Amino acid sequence: MRAWRVHELGNPDDVLKLEDLPEPTPGPGQVLVKVRAAALNFFDGLMVQGLYQERPPLPFTPGTELCGEIVGTGQRVLGSTSGGPGAFAEYALMDADAAWPVPEGMTDEKAASLYITYQTGYVGLHRRANIQAGDWVLVHAGAGGVGSAAIQLARAAGAHVIATAGGAHKVKVCLELGADHAVDYTAEDFVPVVKEVTGGHGADIVYDPVGGDVFDKSRKCIAFEGRLLVVGFTSGRIPEVPANHMLVKNYSVVGLHWGLYRKHDPALFGMVHEQLTRLVDEGHIDPLVSRALPLEEAPAALKALADRSTVGKVVLVP
Ligand SMILES: NC(=O)c1ccc[n+]([C@@H]2O[C@H](COP(=O)([O-])OP(=O)(O)OC[C@H]3O[C@@H](n4cnc5c(N)ncnc54)[C@H](OP(=O)(O)O)[C@@H]3O)[C@@H](O)[C@H]2O)c1
Numbered sequence: 001m002r003a004w005r006v007h008e009l010g011n012p013d014d015v016l017k018l019e020d021l022p023e024p025t026p027g028p029g030q031v032l033v034k035v036r037a038a039a040l041n042f043f044d045g046l047m048v049q050g051l052y053q054e055r056p057p058l059p060f061t062p063g064t065e066l067c068g069e070i071v072g073t074g075q076r077v078l079g080s081t082s083g084g085p086g087a088f089a090e091y092a093l094m095d096a097d098a099a100w101p102v103p104e105g106m107t108d109e110k111a112a113s114l115y116i117t118y119q120t121g122y123v124g125l126h127r128r129a130n131i132q133a134g135d136w137v138l139v140h141a142g143a144g145g146v147g148s149a150a151i152q153l154a155r156a157a158g159a160h161v162i163a164t165a166g167g168a169h170k171v172k173v174c175l176e177l178g179a180d181h182a183v184d185y186t187a188e189d190f191v192p193v194v195k196e197v198t199g200g201h202g203a204d205i206v207y208d209p210v211g212g213d214v215f216d217k218s219r220k221c222i223a224f225e226g227r228l229l230v231v232g233f234t235s236g237r238i239p240e241v242p243a244n245h246m247l248v249k250n251y252s253v254v255g256l257h258w259g260l261y262r263k264h265d266p267a268l269f270g271m272v273h274e275q276l277t278r279l280v281d282e283g284h285i286d287p288l289v290s291r292a293l294p295l296e297e298a299p300a301a302l303k304a305l306a307d308r309s310t311v312g313k314v315v316l317v318p
Contacts, residue, residue, distance in 0.1 A: 033068030133158030
């Protein structure tokens with residue numbers, strides 16, 4: 001089978017090699033799947049460079065979420081590859097008990113995109129931030145993979161959404177995804193906008209995959225008893241928060257590491273998948289796939305994500 005491999009860490013353009021490898025052999029509890037679509041995540045590029053918190057042993061095949069067809073049964077499933085990366089290939093291994101059925105009628109590309117960002121968004125908004133109908137939710141980088149899922153999920157929970165994004169096109173995408181208001185935060189300060197739009201109340205929940213200055217500014221427009229969700233640091237800077245500021249404004253900074261539930265509450269993934277399937281069936285959520293590229297395009301696709309030039313999800317089709 002064809003599979004991308006990383007033998008040494010570095011720039012994806014330099015270190016990714018498309019190789020011909022034997023199909024992987026399933027171990028106990030695993031299934032072999034023919035990959036129908038593999039979705040990209042920002043951290044795939046970080047992992048190839050050795051800049052992510054998880055460092056798989058070399059050599060490895062990158063790619064962490066997919067829609068595949070179980071070899072033998074033909075059932076279409078979605079989820080993560082077993083025990084780490086491995087989806088940017090023609091075949092991959094999944095854990096049999098974590099290969100989730102694809103919602104009725106959903107395309108392979110959208111199904112591959114219904115896992116990491118939507119599960120993260122659902123767990124973040126519902127379990128970690130206790131989202132309530134009527135809340136004001138501020139979603140940063142709302143046109144990105146994580147952000148686009150969060151806009152749809154917050155709307156599905158009955159919240160009002162203000163999104164930020166870089167540039168006019170991305171602002172339009174946020175509005176099309178269901179945001180009530182969207183701000184080009186590369187051109188305009190979002191703090192006064194949030195205060196004005198919420199009538200001085202502020203954001204009850206901030207969903208922040210960007211960090212850096214965006215996180216710092218979010219503390220200026222968070223509501224009384226607000227929850228600031230720490231989702232990621234695409235800006236490249238890990239921010240810090242003075243504890244006295246949390247005290248005087250009475251808000252919480254809430255960490256979110258969805259993957260950790262594998263250890264602490266493995267039953268959560270199936271429950272969340274059921275909720276996501278229901279939301280798909282009811283028409284509340286629908287993954288935005290902006291590009292479906294052939295498997296050979298993996299390096300260019302990873303570069304596009306790193307360059308901030310994509311909206312929604314980018315998928316590879318072997
Ligand atoms: N906590 C968790 O459990 C969890 C789970 C999944 C992903 N994540 C994290 O969530 C973050 C977003 O992932 P994603 O897959 O949604 O990525 P993505 O689709 O590439 O979107 C990220 C967006 O971040 C914004 N951004 C701001 N500054 C940037 C910079 N300097 N370089 C690149 N992008 C920048 C860009 O939007 P604008 O141009 O609009 O600013 C970009 O489109 C990543 O840090 C990822 O690791 C966390």
